[in-house]
Amino acid sequence: MTTPVLAPTAAPYRTIDTTSAPGDFVVVHSLTTVAGVCLNRDMDGLPKTLLFGGTERLRVSSQALVRPARTWIRAQSVVDEQGASSRLLPYQTALSLQERGIDPADAVPAALLVVIAAGLSVDPAEPDKTRAMAYVPADAPTRLAEVMLAYWDDTDVARKEMESRITTALRNGPRARGRKKPPPEDTPATDLTGSLPEVMVTAARKAFAPGLALEIALFGRFLAEIPGGRIRSAVSVAHALSVDPHVLLTDEFTALDDWNTGGIIGSVGMLGAQHLSSGTLYRWACLNRRQLRENLAASGAGRDEVEEAAQRAERLFTTAITYTLPNARSSRTGSAALPTLSIAATSDIALTAAAAYETAIDPPAGEEAAERLTAYLTRAARLNGGTARWLSPTGADAPPLPGVLTVEGH
Numbered sequence: 001m002t003t004p005v006l007a008p009t010a011a012p013y014r015t016i017d018t019t020s021a022p023g024d025f026v027v028v029h030s031l032t033t034v035a036g037v038c039l040n041r042d043m044d045g046l047p048k049t050l051l052f053g054g055t056e057r058l059r060v061s062s063q064a065l066v067r068p069a070r071t072w073i074r075a076q077s078v079v080d081e082q083g084a085s086s087r088l089l090p091y092q093t094a095l096s097l098q099e100r101g102i103d104p105a106d107a108v109p110a111a112l113l114v115v116i117a118a119g120l121s122v123d124p125a126e127p128d129k130t131r132a133m134a135y136v137p138a139d140a141p142t143r144l145a146e147v148m149l150a151y152w153d154d155t156d157v158a159r160k161e162m163e164s165r166i167t168t169a170l171r172n173g174p175r176a177r178g179r180k181k182p183p184p185e186d187t188p189a190t191d192l193t194g195s196l197p198e199v200m201v202t203a204a205r206k207a208f209a210p211g212l213a214l215e216i217a218l219f220g221r222f223l224a225e226i227p228g229g230r231i232r233s234a235v236s237v238a239h240a241l242s243v244d245p246h247v248l249l250t251d252e253f254t255a256l257d258d259w260n261t262g263g264i265i266g267s268v269g270m271l272g273a274q275h276l277s278s279g280t281l282y283r284w285a286c287l288n289r290r291q292l293r294e295n296l297a298a299s300g301a302g303r304d305e306v307e308e309a310a311q312r313a314e315r316l317f318t319t320a321i322t323y324t325l326p327n328a329r330s331s332r333t334g335s336a337a338l339p340t341l342s343i344a345a346t347s348d349i350a351l352t353a354a355a356a357y358e359t360a361i362d363p364p365a366g367e368e369a370a371e372r373l374t375a376y377l378t379r380a381a382r383l384n385g386g387t388a389r390w391l392s393p394t395g396a397d398a399p400p401l402p403g404v405l406t407v408e409g410h
Helices: 062-075 089-099 104-118 140-150 153-172 190-195 198-206 214-219 289-297 303-323 366-380
Strands: 025-037 049-052 055-060 083-086 134-137 235-237 240-242 249-256 268-288 341-347 383-390 405-408
Touching: 025 303, 025 366, 055 268, 062 214, 062 235, 062 303, 083 214, 089 104, 089 140, 104 140, 104 153, 104 190, 104 198, 134 140, 134 214, 140 198, 153 190, 214 289, 214 303, 235 303, 268 289, 268 303, 268 366, 289 303, 303 341, 341 366
Parallel strands: 383 405
Antiparallel strands: 025 268, 025 341, 049 055, 055 240, 083 134, 235 268, 240 268, 249 268, 341 383
16 A cells, blocks of 8 residues: 655745845735634633724734734744744753753753843743743744853853752742742843853853844844844735725524533533634735844845845745735634735835725725725835736626736736
8 A cells, every 4th residue: 555645835826026126115015804703802802802893893913913913924034044043042042952962850951051142031940931922033943052062161160050940949939839029030041141151141142143034124123132133024914904884793602512411502612702703904014124134234234145035035024924814713713815806016115005995985895995905005105116916706807006006817
């Protein structure tokens, strides 16, 4: 019997390429219709909304839109182009040390020590985490592990002191039963950097240099604790809003117990409710080409290498932000959908077309929303060039588009 072999997953979307069109900005507009979903919910489990033009609309936050776009970009990138946002940098660094032959008992204090050397705050009572999320190159744990190994013999005293502090903190700290979590000043660790070789501290901080990591160059980061840790985002992403009024659906459901045969009521294992919405979402995002190149140039790479990376980042971002959606509750609501209309165009000014939808559209909204968008962009947007992709829900022709756009299929 032959065992089937699955081919590597290819990018599921046709790449959007605006790199040949002039302009300081790449602006992406899209209209996507979703039905019976909860893409982004509030603290009460309800779909997020906003009041616009006197009408309540379905809303998907910019954070919820950026996350799947960033994840998709990462999946299409090599490790040198990737970033990672996490508190688990010490844990991942300890794993990298173990992969290089360091005993687990020695790897934990060593990892925490080199993370401190890099400039991040930690709590010995939580030796696998930093105090705050850190957005770093995806290979930062490997870089830090290599720095630690290069200065292993020089840090023997500091590593033993860190191990002692971890032991004491775990015994007396926030994980000890019945104890309150001590304030940060009661669990100091940054003072250990004074006993480390200065060249090691410098090398550890260089581990956070983004280089040509496309993710960080696109989305920026804020690491307040280290010099040069702040990188300005090259992209802006607006909250998505529905062009039609929001109507909340409460879906009450039951889950049956397969092993309970006590009748219809007796076999119910769970009762619950979920809140769903439908609508046509208008989404807007833009890429600042100058800022992107400035971020990439900080790596010290040559002009041609920076330009090649910038064009690759532009193609990845425009494709990702056009097609990806949050996948919340996707196993029972199936949120994946192609845009009815998407426009990726260059311009010397980044303008949203949200004003075209201040007056809500009665459903079905898809085609009228497309007509409003193209009319607004023709009047106001001053586009230089780009592409439009049209997928009519009824098979109708595309509405009149600005003449500088090339019309494509998905």
